[in-house]
Amino acid sequence: MANLKAIRDRIKSVKNTRKITEAMRLVAAAKVRRAQEQVTATRPFADRLAQVLHGLQARLRFEDTDLPLLQSREVKNVGLLVISGDRGLCGGYNSNVIRRAEQRAKELTATGVGYNYVLVGRKAVQYFKRREQPIATTFTELEQIPTAEESSRISDQLLSLFLSGTVDRVELVYTKFVSLVSSRPVVQTLLPLDPQGLEATDDEIFRLITRAGRMDVEREKVVFADKALPQDMIFEQDPVQILDALLPLYLNNQVLRALQEAAASELAARMTAMNNASDNASELVRSLTLDYNKARQAAITQEILEIVGGAEALSG
Numbered sequence: 001m002a003n004l005k006a007i008r009d010r011i012k013s014v015k016n017t018r019k020i021t022e023a024m025r026l027v028a029a030a031k032v033r034r035a036q037e038q039v040t041a042t043r044p045f046a047d048r049l050a051q052v053l054h055g056l057q058a059r060l061r062f063e064d065t066d067l068p069l070l071q072s073r074e075v076k077n078v079g080l081l082v083i084s085g086d087r088g089l090c091g092g093y094n095s096n097v098i099r100r101a102e103q104r105a106k107e108l109t110a111t112g113v114g115y116n117y118v119l120v121g122r123k124a125v126q127y128f129k130r131r132e133q134p135i136a137t138t139f140t141e142l143e144q145i146p147t148a149e150e151s152s153r154i155s156d157q158l159l160s161l162f163l164s165g166t167v168d169r170v171e172l173v174y175t176k177f178v179s180l181v182s183s184r185p186v187v188q189t190l191l192p193l194d195p196q197g198l199e200a201t202d203d204e205i206f207r208l209i210t211r212a213g214r215m216d217v218e219r220e221k222v223v224f225a226d227k228a229l230p231q232d233m234i235f236e237q238d239p240v241q242i243l244d245a246l247l248p249l250y251l252n253n254q255v256l257r258a259l260q261e262a263a264a265s266e267l268a269a270r271m272t273a274m275n276n277a278s279d280n281a282s283e284l285v286r287s288l289t290l291d292y293n294k295a296r297q298a299a300i301t302q303e304i305l306e307i308v309g310g311a312e313a314l315s316g
Contacts, residue, residue, distance in 0.1 A: 004299065007292040011285055018281035024089070025274035032267045034145050035260060042148070042260075046253050053246060067240070068163055069193050069247045077114040079136060079167035080104060081158065081190065081255075082128075083174040083262040084121030086140060090270035093175060093183070094123040097262075100185035101173045105133075116167060118157065120259075136161060144267070146259035148252070154259075155252040162191045174258045175265040183265035190254060193247060 082101040084094045101117070101124070108115050116136040119125045125138045137157050142150050161167045170191035175183045 004292065004295055007288055007295060011288045011292065014281050014284050014288065018278050018285070021274045021277040021281065025271050025278060028267045028271035028274065031144055032264060032271065035264045035267060038145055038260065042253075042256065046257070049246065049249060049253060053243075053250060067244050067247065069159075069191065069244075069251070072192050073168050075113055075168040077116065077167045078108055079116050079118055079158065079161050079170040079191075081118045081154070081170060081172045081174075082120065082124050083172075083258060084119070084124035085262075085266045086122040086142070087270075088123070089273060090266050091273040093266050093269040094121070097173060097175050097185045098124055098127050100187065104171065104173060104187050116161075118154070118161070118170075120154065136166070142259075144263060146256060146263055148256055151256035151259055152252050155248065155255045158191060158255070159248060159251070172255075172258055174262045177261045177264040177268065179268075183269065190251065193251070 080101055082097065084097050088094065105115050105117075114134075116134045117124075117128055118136050119128060119138045120140075120142065122140045125135075125140055128135060139150070139154055158170050162170055169189060172188050172190050173185060176186045177183055
């Protein structure tokens with residue numbers, strides 16, 4: 001009977017764990033929806049900014065403009081902006097992006113280039129501080145749904161490091177959202193800005209939907225409307241000054257976009273991890289229930305044998 005009680009307690013414990021993991025999965029799914037709503041809400045500004053930059057590019061030769069954010073220089077030190085999460089229970093999300101950042105740092109070291117980390121997320125901060133890596137600045141306890149204010153703080157710090165000459169290039173290491181079950185760490189250059197990279201291109205947005213009772217992602221192609229600025233448009237300011245004011249906004253938008261993709265990847269990874277944990281708990285409950293029934297049947301059989309044996313002894 002002691003064995004039966006232990007199995008019953010184990011079943012109860014696993015069922016309680018399943019309730020927790022299922023609740024965490026639903027919370028992550030709800031936050032993914034909020035993340036996609038924010039992406040949709042910020043698109044009009046991003047699209048308009050891209051159109052203005054595209055129009056200015058048609059009127060100016062960006063390569064000939066003497067703007068600090070567009071000027072490349074000899075690279076002696078690189079700033080690595082690494083975006084991780086503040087929380088765990090999201091599968092390999094944090095470890096994958098940290099591993100990619102370490103790999104990039106080794107590549108830079110092999111070519112004789114120094115590096116400094118700009119870390120976003122408690123997991124990356126804890127990891128690199130324990131290993132005494134060069135860290136320029138850190139950002140933790142950000143909202144799970146990124147905001148423009150947070151991206152502005154990060155981009156201001158990056159601009160400060162770049163314009164002061166502390167770093168000669170800024171690279172971004174973050175997790176690109178692919179699907180609910182797939183994401184990949186990528187590296188891209190943020191500063192100096194590439195004049196060709198300022199051209200607006202077709203894009204896509206994703207929506208979290210329910211299909212056949214399960215969460216799925218629906219992608220929608222967004223075609224950029226090429227609206228050039230009128231040739232007879234008169235600028236009150238020098239177009240170069242306008243461009244100088246817009247480039248920090250463009251950088252801020254790039255950082256916000258990366259934060260949003262990283263947040264969607266983290267939430268999707270947590271949702272998948274919790275879904276797998278719930279499935280594993282259900283399978284464990286079925287296995288334990290089978291063991292319990294077998295043990296209970298064995299105990300009943302043993303009691304019947306003891307009763308029959310005792311009756312035969314009395315009759316004999």
